[in-house]
Amino acid sequence: MPDFPKKLSAKLEQRATSNALRSFKPQSNLVDFSSNDYLGFSQSETIFQKAHELLTETKNTKNGSGGSRLLTGNYALIEKTEKHIAAFHNAQSALIFNSGYDANVGFFQSVPQRSDVILFDELCHASIRDGIGLSNARSFKFGHNDVEELEKLLEKFTTDGIDIYVVTESVFSMDGDSPNLEELAKIGRTHNAFLVIDEAHALGVFGHHGNGLVQALGLENEFFARIMTFGKGLGCHGSAILGSIELQSYLINFARSFIYTTALPPHSAAVISCAYRQLEIDGESLGKLRENILHFNREKNRLGLKPIFVYSKSAIQCAVIPGNDSVRSVAKLLQEKGFDVRPILSPTVPEGQERLRICIHAFNSEDEITRLLIELSAKLFG
Known part of the structure; x- marks a missing residue:
């Protein structure tokens, strides 16, 4: 087999140099603020069992x-x-x-x-x-x-x-x-x-x-x-x-x-x-998700974080922290504090628009949301 193409190696090296190289991350036991599983349905034993019953029927x-x-x-x-x-x-x-x-x-x-x-x-x-x-x-x-x-x-x-x-x-x-x-x-x-x-x-x-x-x-x-x-x-x-x-x-x-x-x-x-x-x-999960989104926005405003966040009433909340190195650093600190928050790097977003993408879920507690935002505020302002 010939060596890996030099042009492809150069592109990988360029990504690594700009601190933008993607790789798989192992699953963690951190508090989930990164998945798109807004209602927790991917973890639902009820849905799992009902699907099995439907297949049997x-x-x-x-x-x-x-x-x-x-x-x-x-x-x-x-x-x-x-x-x-x-x-x-x-x-x-x-x-x-x-x-x-x-x-x-x-x-x-x-x-x-x-x-x-x-x-x-x-x-x-x-x-x-x-x-x-x-x-x-x-x-x-x-x-x-x-x-x-x-x-x-x-x-x-x-x-x-x-x-x-x-x-x-x-x-x-x-x-x-x-x-x-x-x-x-x-x-x-x-x-x-x-x-x-x-x-x-x-x-x-x-x-x-x-x-x-x-x-x-x-x-x-x-x-x-x-x-x-x-x-x-x-x-x-x-x-x-x-x-x-x-x-x-x-x-x-x-x-x-x-x-x-x-x-x-x-x-x-x-x-x-x-x-x-x-x-x-399941109105309960949807209601809890909406309550958590409201709580996140109230706490974000209380802690003075509103200016760095993109306006959103959805389950996706984004704090713009320009620079791959800078946003990686903030994400790493939050992960060390127990929160699974991921940085979104350029070129996925335009250069200068790098951000933390925080996803709110029905299964997050209000205390988890508040503690996450306190840690973010301390890292950025304190």
Whole structure:
């Protein structure tokens, strides 16, 4: 075997020199302020047992699906789960993908056509950007949550024969903030644009029974497509694209990340189904999460930390501490004090926007939240 390519070694060395080299971290017993498991569903023995019972009841004993959904990988439980998801989200259809990444790549690779235009928020997730990169449509970014810049772009490109897709997220993964969805819906109607939204970090956090920010605002009919990801608030794996029956049919026929992959196994479909049913009955976890978010913001303000945090009412709270070395140092101290808080480094975020990304959960105690913020304040100001 030849030596590892020198050009690749140089890129790794460059990452190491800038203190930005990624590597796996072992699991720890620290207080969790870093995972996306907002409701604690990934740890739920109730969901685990109910999924097992559902598999037994439906006589699903396979370890895998056996193939693509279009070949041998389709089965009754996954179709029933899709119908349940669609009803829960007040949508005509739901099509399950293997991950949120697969859903975004599949949608943007296949739906916008060569003559179309995609307008996307500059802070959209990498999976959205990768999908756009595979599209034949032209694409242009607009300033983060900047509806005025978006409207100027819409005025520029609105013309006969061009479909315009406007793309955003209901909760941004690296800031925790949200766009003005009512204003976005109004602009979309005015310019006859197709609105697409990723609700990965809103599912299980916002709305009645945690059904997302779009439904919380009663705007589900304004959006051409909603992407729901299950690896955050639902604590499991997979995702679904919500939309019309026609959109579902189109994706089944043209979304390559759906067509050319082995379908999720029955066990995954069972866990997704049971996690959704748990959302419908478990108001306690959702209520505790919202109380903890309020407590975090009150304590952040009391301790004088508000200026360094990005404004957020979500479970994601970000303290901007510029410089990879600086933010690593603060994260290391917090970890030594018993809190699992991770630094987000450039190039994941722009240089100068490095931050601590603190995730709030239903299972965190108010005392844990207060102690974390006291330690952060002491490190920065004291």
